[in-house]
Ligand code: BG6
């Protein structure tokens with residue numbers, strides 16, 4: 001039986017992926033090329049360094065470790081300007097309602113993210129009271145598909161991973177959750193997320209009771 005829910009952040013709770021894309025696109029323009037819109041899906045769940053590698057590869061750009069650090073910093077600075085403008089209108093459809101529902105039912109909730117900005121954005125949106133535990137890439141060095149962030153979240157909740165339901169929007173995230181031993185639901189287009197137990201178009205379509213009573 002599921003006793004807790006562990007949410008991924010980007011693309012599950014908050015609609016940040018278009019903002020990640022716009023800011024990576026800005027970096028690509030600075031480097032002299034146009035970023036392909038399909039890149040957004042390759043970046044889902046990937047760490048900042050991995051996402052930068054995807055961008056540089058697409059532009060055929062060679063960069064030294066120092067340059068890479070500079071580019072990642074530049075992108076994150078632009079991303080931070082965008083965070084300042086973020087409001088609860090940026091929440092994914094159904095996210096707030098689901099958090100409310102879980103709170104009413106006293107189901108423990110955690111957040112497990114590959115982003116270093118996830119906790120900061122949750123606090124910026126004043127949503128932290130919904131979470132018993134929030135772990136992001138500042139806390140856990142190994143990012144998805146490594147299971148570390150899910151294992152640490154379950155441990156923090158005091159539950160075995162098998163009792164936790166992960167909600168993910170990326171193949172990398174689903175792999176991390178499953179490798180940790182969690183059950184996993186995918187949110188988004190089905191063809192990408194086949195490894196999940198069930199896939200829903202959006203959180204609005206998810207009937208959480210179904211999982212809580214099994
Ligand atoms: C993941 C996103 O959650 O976090 C990726 O899906 C992003 O697209 C990664 O690159 C790192 O995010 P940040 O906020 O630390 O740059």
Ligand code: MG
Pocket residue numbers: 008009010011012044045168169170173
């Ligand atoms: Mg995600």
